[in-house]
């Protein structure tokens with residue numbers, strides 16, 4: 523670009539009026555900017571700013587945490603109360619190393635969880651409780667209530683030791699009982715009668731509960747199988763079961779999700795907590811087809827990673 527040299531007359535004027543010169547140059551720079559003569563190019567400036575903190579403020583959050591072929595669901599009530607349903611880690615050793623207790627505890631802490639108002643352990647299988655001992659140790663003295671459905675299974679030994687060490691105790695929940703979590707409530711629907719089960723059928727001990735906030739509701743099923751679903755259908759009325767979101771029982775296995783249970787829950791969304799390429803063939807095609815036929819939109823942690831749903835009390839949406 524060609525430049526034009528200043529004349530001696532111009533140089534003398536600048537020497538005599540230094541402040542005025544600075545002001546004139548500044549006015550030229552500012553003026554040209556507002557006239558659009560500058561072409562700013564800030565890298566990344568066209569990327570939309572996402573503010574999850576603002577989006578979830580005052581809302582219920584349900585985090586279906588991707589822990590591989592296992593369950594860990596974090597619930598944060600609109601006023602900050604928290605509940606963790608299960609603290610699983612995958613049976614797959616490679617996945618467990620990546621998504622075991624450290625991963626889960628880091629997830630909780632990175633989402634501001636400083637205390638657990640409830641820790642619900644649905645049943646004593648490792649894909650639901652493998653990280654429970656370390657979660658209990660990490661939140662020792664800061665857990666409101668630990669909820670179990672039985673305390674006789676031999677599967678609880680590691681959890682029992684962790685509770686003793688942390689000075690935490692547990693409550694046995696009973697079918698039909700309702701608990702408060704801030705502005706939300708959750709009702710225990712199953713197991714209906716755990717006394718009929720034995721240690722070899724631990725899935726039958728699974729706690730089934732339905733959480734409600736305003737007009738919205740979420741069904742959590744652990745690994746409850748069709749025998750429990752049938753008992754629930756017999757015991758409870760339709761309004762106790764109808765939900766907006768269903769956590770699909772037993773990772774989408776054919777042992778669960780009977781047509782009549784899916785009809786009764788009648789949710790729009792089905793979340794399947796499942797690990798990619800798991801050795802169980804979960805979720806089973808038959809269950810995926812059944813959910814689709816019944817009008818459920820399916821979200822899977824193996825395909826989507828952690829899934830976070832939020833409710834404002836009127837409708838449920840997904841946090842990106």
Ligand SMILES: [Zn+2]
Pocket residue numbers: 592593647649650744745772773
């Ligand atoms: Zn399971």
